[in-house]
Amino acid sequence: MIRLLFALLLFAQTPSVHAADKVDPNIEFGKAHYRKGAALFDAEEYGEALQQFIEAYDLTRRPELLFNIAKCYDRMGKREEAIGKYRVYLDTNPVPNEIRTVRHRIEELEQLIAVRAEVRPEPRLLSSDALRVPDLGPDPVVSHRRWVWGAAIGSVLVIGAVVGLLVALVPNNAPVDAGALGLAAIHF
Numbered sequence: 646m647i648r649l650l651f652a653l654l655l656f657a658q659t660p661s662v663h664a665a666d667k668v669d670p671n672i673e674f675g676k677a678h679y680r681k682g683a684a685l686f687d688a689e690e691y692g693e694a695l696q697q698f699i700e701a702y703d704l705t706r707r708p709e710l711l712f713n714i715a716k717c718y719d720r721m722g723k724r725e726e727a728i729g730k731y732r733v734y735l736d737t738n739p740v741p742n743e744i745r746t747v748r749h750r751i752e753e754l755e756q757l758i759a760v761r762a763e764v765r766p767e768p769r770l771l772s773s774d775a776l777r778v779p780d781l782g783p784d785p786v787v788s789h790r791r792w793v794w795g796a797a798i799g800s801v802l803v804i805g806a807v808v809g810l811l812v813a814l815v816p817n818n819a820p821v822d823a824g825a826l827g828l829a830a831i832h833f
Contacts, residue, residue: 675705682713691720708737712747724754 682697695717702710715730731747731754739747 671704675701675707678704679710679713686713686717689720691717695721708734708739711737712739712743719750719754724758728754 678697678701682694682701685691685694685697695714698710698713698717701707702714711730711734715727715734718724718727718730728751731751735744735747
C-alpha cells in the first residue's frame with residue numbers, strides 16, 4: 646500500500662506553469678489508469694487493477710508501476726508472473742530499502758513454488774491401454790441377484806406344489822393333523 650501511495654505521489658506532481666503547454670496526453674491517461682487501478686487494488690479486484698496498471702505502464706513507462714503489476718500478480722496467486730515482474734522492477738534501480746524488501750518477497754515466492762512442486766506429483770500421460778476397461782466377466786452383484794431371485798421363485802414353486810398336493814390328497818371334511826407340521830390341530 647505504501648508503494649502504491651508512493652507511485653501516486655510521483656504521478657501527482659503538477660507541471661509548472663510554463664510546462665502546461667507541453668503536457669503529454671499519455672501521462673494524463675496513465676495517471677487516470679493508475680488511479681483507477683489503485684482504487685481497484687484497494688477493493689481487492691486484483692485482476693482488474695492489474696489491467697489498469699499495465700495500461701498505465703504502457704503509456705508512461707514509470708518503473709513504480711512494475712512493482713504494482715507484480716503486487717497484483719502476487720495477490721492473485723500467480724507466483725511465477727509476480728517474480729518476473731519483481732525482477733524487472735529491480736532492474737530499474739529502485740530505492741535501496743525497497744530492493745531488500747522485493748528480494749525477500751522473491752525468495753518467499755520461490756520457496757512457495759518449490760514446496761508446491763514437491764507436494765504435487767508430476768502428471769502422467771495415460772496410454773490407450775490404461776484407458777481401456779478390462780473384461781471382468783459378468784457383474785458379480787448382478788449374478789448374485791439372479792441367483793437370489795431364482796432361489797426365491799424356486800422355493801415358492803416347491804412350497805406351492807407341496808401345499809397343492811396336500812390339499813388334493815386330504816378330504817375336505819377330515820381333520821388336518823398339523824402336529825406333524827409343528828402346528829396345533831384345528832377342526833372346523
